[in-house]
Amino acid sequence: MIDTHPSPIRCAVYTRKSTDEGLEQEFNTLDAQREAGEHYILAQESQNWVCLPDRFDDGGFTGGNMERPALMRLMADIEAGAIDCVVVYKVDRLSRSLLDFARIMETFERHGVSFVSVTQQFNTTNSMGRLMLNVLLSFAQFEREIISERTRDKIAATRRKGKWSGGMPLLGYDVDPDGSKLIVNTDEAAQVRDIFALYLEHQSLIAVVQELDRRHWRKKRWTTRKGTERGGGSFTKTSLYNLLTNVTYLGKLRYKDEIHEGEHAAIVDAEVFEQVQATLRRNGRGGSPLVRNKYGALLRGLIHCTACGCSMHHAYSTRRSKRYRYYVCRQAQQKGWESCPAPSVPAGEIERFGVEQIKGIGRDPQLLRQTLEQTHRESAGAIERLEAERQRTVRQWRREEAACRPLRQDSAPHATERLADAQERVCAAERRVQEIDRELVTLRRGQVDPADAEQTLARFTPVWDSLAPREQIWIIQLLIERVDFDGEGGQVSIRLRPTGFGGLAERLAGEGAA
Secondary structure, three states, X not given: OOOOOOOOEEEEEEEEEOOOOOOOOOOOHHHHHHHHHHHHHHHOHXXXXXXXXXXXXXXXXXXXXXXXXXXXXXXXXXXXXXXOEEEEOOHHHHOOOHHHHHHHHHHHHHOOOEEEEOOOOOXXXXXXXXXXXXXXXXXXXXXXXXXXXXXXXXXXXXXXXXXXXXXXXXXXXXXXXXXXXXXXXXXXXXHHHHHHHHHHHHOOHHHHHHHHHHOOOOOOEEEOOOOOEEEOOOOOHHHHHHHHOOHHHHOEEEEOOEEEEOOOOOOOOHHHHHHHHHHHHHHOOOOOOOOOOOOOOOOOOOEEEOOOOEEEEEEEEEEOOEEEEEEEEHHHHHHOHHHOXXXXXXXXXXXXXXXXXXXXXXXXXXXXXXXXXXXXXHHHHHHHHHHHHHHHHHHHHHHHHHHHHXXXXXXXXXXXXXXXXXXXXXXHHHHHHHHHHHHHHHHHHOOOOHHHHHHHHHHHHHHHOOOOHHHHHHHHHHHEEEEEEEOOOOEEEEEEOOOHHHHHHHHHHHHHHO
């Protein structure tokens, strides 16, 4: 017996909108597209067309590529043989890329799936219909490219006038409520300046990332117009590098290879910014002068070439099975020795000079007093910076606590998750305040009395020669913050660490107790 009831044609309605604006409305453009598709399918009821209940809606996704969740589900169902016809409101809802559309249509043809546009009449089963479809799609792609060009031109014109053209906010700035200007966030701006200073101190992206993580400092966190929180993650080498090379902090704006003066205020000094760029270029993106101290280099990571304004690193050469150690200027090594008036200095000679300087401080009461006055001034500066950071962190702590209060009463689905995040930030701020307090205690304890320092250095002299190399390195790194070598003038200057004498006294006291 012949079946007079043909199999139903299972129709899927696909809808798309490039932005998510307005999708929160009760009846939005995706609903309107689907309703038009359902009415079209209902009109074909005599041909046994049936609308599938599954929705394939891509809200907030561009038609320029195929990375869309609903489209991927649609293609998977077609591959599984669950769909006979795809209905869209317009051709460009399915794709705005001629190449992507050709791939989609190839899949449709392979599985015998027909394609219908509600507002554009054509039939893909014949050559004329396919030609018409390709013409329509070519215009859709042309329209997309024109829109992209207009957007790029608008951004370029905006940047050239020094105006903020949108995008993710930067740490150190907030976006003016009208969205057209950057305004300085005082607390974050101080944090940005500290990050630049940390890189000049450590000269290593990894070391700074570790220090920022220890301090619980995070990337910029902001709330979108819809109330969604974004950002706030930990720093990585890449995000730190992007921050350190961002000319926005100089009060400028970049567009491709062009740099223009911006309307916003700078928060980083131009000289500091250039020093950071020079250091990044010398070290490479992830480079660092911190390497394993295999050959007992006492001044590794401490010595700098005054003439070139760059660091000097430890190196050696071997002649007749004898090793000769020296410190070499990085610029001389990279650009040729003629670029530096004194490209290298024997390691043993300058290391002995540094040790003798420390011993000499202990033998000269006036020099000791001057040295302690200098370290006390530097320690006072460090204390002032930490106290300022403590005030900023306490303010942040209070803001986060205030943000927690309404979330505890909120019964919305994502309120618990947001509350957990806010409480984690509260705990992080609390931990950082405690760490700052400990650092302040250490700095204040480090302000030793001249008599105690003299006694400590008197004990240092006879003990030095009996120490193992790694112990000697530890003490030098503890006491000395920086060594500047002026080979042209034949001068060496040493800057001591503010907390060095206190740390040395505790270490020697421990050695005596042992």
